[in-house]
Amino acid sequence: xxxxxxxxxxxxxxxxxxxxxxxxxxxxxxxxxxxxxxxxxxxxxxxxxxxxxxxxxxxxxxxxxxxxxxxxxxxxxxxxxxxxxxxxxxxxxxxxxxxxxxxxxxxxxxxxxxxxxxxxxxxxxxxxxxxxxxxxxxxxxxxxxxxxxxxxxxxxxxxxxxxxxxxxxxxxxxxxxxxxxxxxxxxxxxxxxxxxxxxxxxxxxxxxxxxxxxxxxxxxxxxxxxxxxxxxxxxxxxxxxxxxxxxxxxxxxxxxxxxxxxxxxxxxxxxxxxxxxxxxxxxxxxxxxxxxxxxxxxxxxxxxxxxxxxxxxxxxxxxxxxxxxxxxxxxxxxxxxxxxxxxxxxxxxxxxxxxxxxxxxxxxxxxxxxxxxxxxxxxxxxxxxxxxxxxxxxxxxxxxx
Amino acid sequence: xxxxxxxxxxxxxxxxxxxxxxxxxxxxxxxxxxxxxxxxxxxxxxxxxxxxxxxxxxxxxxxxxxxxxxxxxxxxxxxxxxxxxxxxxxxxxxxxxxxxxxxxxxxxxxxxxxxxxxxxxxxxxxxxxxxxxxxxxxxxxxxxxxxxxxxxxxxxxxxxxxxxxxxxxxxxxxxxxxxxxxxxxxxxxxxxxxxxxxxxxxxxxxxxxxxxxxxxxxxxxxxxxxxxxxxxxxxxxxxxxxxxxxxxxxxxxxxxxxxxxxxxxxxxxxxxxxxxxxxxxxxxxxxxxxxxxxxxxxxxxxxxxxxxxxxxxxxxxxxxxxxxxxxxxxxxxxxxxxxxxxxxxxxxxxxxxxxxxxxxxxxxxxxxxxxxxxxxxxxxxxxxxxxxxxxxxxxxxxxxxxxxxxxxxxxxxxxxxxxxxxxxxxxxxxxxxxxxxxxxxxxxxxxxxxxxxxxxxxxxx
Ligand code: SF4
Ligand code: SF4
Numbered sequence: 001x002x003x004x005x006x007x008x009x010x011x012x013x014x015x016x017x018x019x020x021x022x023x024x025x026x027x028x029x030x031x032x033x034x035x036x037x038x039x040x041x042x043x044x045x046x047x048x049x050x051x052x053x054x055x056x057x058x059x060x061x062x063x064x065x066x067x068x069x070x071x072x073x074x075x076x077x078x079x080x081x082x083x084x085x086x087x088x089x090x091x092x093x094x095x096x097x098x099x100x101x102x103x104x105x106x107x108x109x110x111x112x113x114x115x116x117x118x119x120x121x122x123x124x125x126x127x128x129x130x131x132x133x134x135x136x137x138x139x140x141x142x143x144x145x146x147x148x149x150x151x152x153x154x155x156x157x158x159x160x161x162x163x164x165x166x167x168x169x170x171x172x173x174x175x176x177x178x179x180x181x182x183x184x185x186x187x188x189x190x191x192x193x194x195x196x197x198x199x200x201x202x203x204x205x206x207x208x209x210x211x212x213x214x215x216x217x218x219x220x221x222x223x224x225x226x227x228x229x230x231x232x233x234x235x236x237x238x239x240x241x242x243x244x245x246x247x248x249x250x251x252x253x254x255x256x257x258x259x260x261x262x263x264x265x266x267x268x269x270x271x272x273x274x275x276x277x278x279x280x281x282x283x284x285x286x287x288x289x290x291x292x293x294x295x296x297x298x299x300x301x302x303x304x305x306x307x308x309x310x311x312x313x314x315x316x317x318x319x320x321x322x323x324x325x326x327x328x329x330x331x332x333x334x335x336x337x338x339x340x341x342x343x344x345x346x347x348x349x350x351x352x353x354x355x356x357x358x359x360x361x362x363x364x365x366x367x368x369x370x371x372x373x374x375x376x377x378x379x380x381x382x383x384x385x386x387x388x389x390x391x392x393x394x395x396x397x398x399x400x401x
Numbered sequence: 402x403x404x405x406x407x408x409x410x411x412x413x414x415x416x417x418x419x420x421x422x423x424x425x426x427x428x429x430x431x432x433x434x435x436x437x438x439x440x441x442x443x444x445x446x447x448x449x450x451x452x453x454x455x456x457x458x459x460x461x462x463x464x465x466x467x468x469x470x471x472x473x474x475x476x477x478x479x480x481x482x483x484x485x486x487x488x489x490x491x492x493x494x495x496x497x498x499x500x501x502x503x504x505x506x507x508x509x510x511x512x513x514x515x516x517x518x519x520x521x522x523x524x525x526x527x528x529x530x531x532x533x534x535x536x537x538x539x540x541x542x543x544x545x546x547x548x549x550x551x552x553x554x555x556x557x558x559x560x561x562x563x564x565x566x567x568x569x570x571x572x573x574x575x576x577x578x579x580x581x582x583x584x585x586x587x588x589x590x591x592x593x594x595x596x597x598x599x600x601x602x603x604x605x606x607x608x609x610x611x612x613x614x615x616x617x618x619x620x621x622x623x624x625x626x627x628x629x630x631x632x633x634x635x636x637x638x639x640x641x642x643x644x645x646x647x648x649x650x651x652x653x654x655x656x657x658x659x660x661x662x663x664x665x666x667x668x669x670x671x672x673x674x675x676x677x678x679x680x681x682x683x684x685x686x687x688x689x690x691x692x693x694x695x696x697x698x699x700x701x702x703x704x705x706x707x708x709x710x711x712x713x714x715x716x717x718x719x720x721x722x723x724x725x726x727x728x729x730x731x732x733x734x735x736x737x738x739x740x741x742x743x744x745x746x747x748x749x750x751x752x753x754x755x756x757x758x759x760x761x762x763x764x765x766x767x768x769x770x771x772x773x774x775x776x777x778x779x780x781x782x783x784x785x786x787x788x789x790x791x792x793x794x795x796x797x798x799x800x801x802x803x804x805x806x807x808x809x810x811x812x813x814x815x816x817x818x819x820x821x822x823x824x825x826x827x828x829x830x831x832x833x834x835x836x837x838x839x840x841x842x843x844x845x846x847x848x849x850x851x852x853x854x855x856x857x858x859x860x861x862x
Pocket of ligand 1: 074077107246303335337
């Protein structure tokens, strides 16, 4: 069974660079954004075309990036720097200027390095680490205003409140529709896979937002027609896996491919390249600060430290998503030198163990050399989950007898 | 062949005994006689590793024994662990901080602030009788614990291995985070899952990107400092006033001024008045936190200036410095090169950006002390954009008349590693001085290969 709209999305993605090129010829500007708390609605409302620069999976570009940003920078950032160095990526080629945030220090460093070596115009949004303090929110509100001012300068026009309201409404609709679609992938007898939804989410990072919403709505309509009542069940005979950890951007499908190849079924994620940034984003006030604060109030990114384990929103959200998706195990993906996530791997494992959820950490980079080793570990994990659920099932049968 | 040990020669004793006492925070005093006794009797027994002649660790068979400050900083280093233990027994509060930050707010709140290197020094000194290898092995073993609980890619672990194992009585983990270090905030956070629940955790959030010009960023950081002092007060049970903070600023400004003057005096000399290691330990006194006792550092610093001025005046060359050495300036966090081996290869280290950046940053003494501290801290040259940092560094390179620049970063230090290339790029472009980027293995003994690379660079100069 295939969802026809997904084909359309793929096609539109292929056409998109050319479309961006034409839009720029018509005087529009393309903003490449990189980060975890960049309030995209502001960029959109100013008439810019936002595209997320998140590429991965190319070890050669990682090597190139290392020449500029050292081999000790995370693989993801190295590849981005490498991609700017080569300037072959069709989306990067179309960017007029860049917007970064300082959520992750390495992301911030990438902004500096790209600005220096490739003479790119970069706007950076400061992000507070004590994000739950009132003072931090005030600081971030100021940063959002400053960020907007810098964008306005580049737009040569002020931000119009009604345009911002329209952008917020559009993005809210996108988020709402994505959430509805996401349920289908985790359902029993699913007609769309998590992998397809994941690609669909990432398509939204590049496509025109209005068109993207319409494509999402068409996808949802198709899904509803094929499966009126998606029900998520835990014991559907699959090894139901959840992916967490460092982001998995476009171009990097190594781990996802391995999971599939060994018979695991992904039913959820809390990746910053997946559904997570679209959740719990509640914009209460139509203003740059209002939008930015809503971003900051989501589940915090792992680069923002939080000092009390018991009330950690990231772990709470993880538990909530695990329970919604009825996942039986977590594959925790950590990229080489991605400190925000690697530092928390053991802790997350221990926390989940208390709820009886196993976690497998896969520490990797974009080279193919660890493919077999990864496969063996993932396979064993998938097998272990299968056995575990069979035992649970048998115990259930015995208890019923 | 047994290990060769260095011993201070009695020939210099008399001159040393003429030097000043060291006065500590608690008002206690140690006389040169007592220091001499410690360095010649007690110290070698407790810490043979520190007297071991081992060029790989920069320990020569002879030292600059005619420079009393050199002996005093050695004494303060050797007694560090005992002094911290005693401070704890007396109920003094101790905080874990980050390198590269000033400690004025901690001093104001009557708290000893220890950066990672000093925390390791405290731990190292708890066990007596170790040679260099044994001490290193013990250090590595303890680090393993942190690697296991966090990440083997960690450089900075926020003192986790010492605090969570209960080895060190640290009351509060409260560094300025993100300032120059990629790892420290994750290290602080990791304590939340450790068994020790009584250690307080606090992130002093150093905002990033052109923040020194933003009033809201200064205010936010000032608020962080106010909350920091509040947290330190919760531990000590006292109330730190704004006046206390102002006094601490004045005290530290005195240290920073003296430290800067000392470095400039050193640079003004035609021949280097000390070797690399002595220069580093003298200038480090300027931040007053290096020996875990602000007053002790200040008293040694004041005296040091006198000795260096005299040497400069008389054209005295530092111990084991060759004629016309190649002058090297070091960049990067928490790092250095092996001074004596580099000297043997024909060089001398004439400066570093780390520690020096905040030593040169005087804090305004009038007005809201928190705001003033925040403003200065956000202006640290080391923490500025690539271009700004590079230009400040160029100024230091010129002042120190360096012939070559080495940017060093630790293996797991993403933040410094990421900007190494652009910074040396600018320096090379604008000064024509040769530069070299050097990666250090994390926390191990210094390796032959590492030194070979440094020596090759020196040779090229
Ligand atoms: S969160 Fe990890 S992957 Fe993302 S920029 Fe930071 S270090 Fe890189
Ligand atoms: S070397 Fe770098 S990562 Fe390590 S403690 Fe220093 S600043 Fe932090």
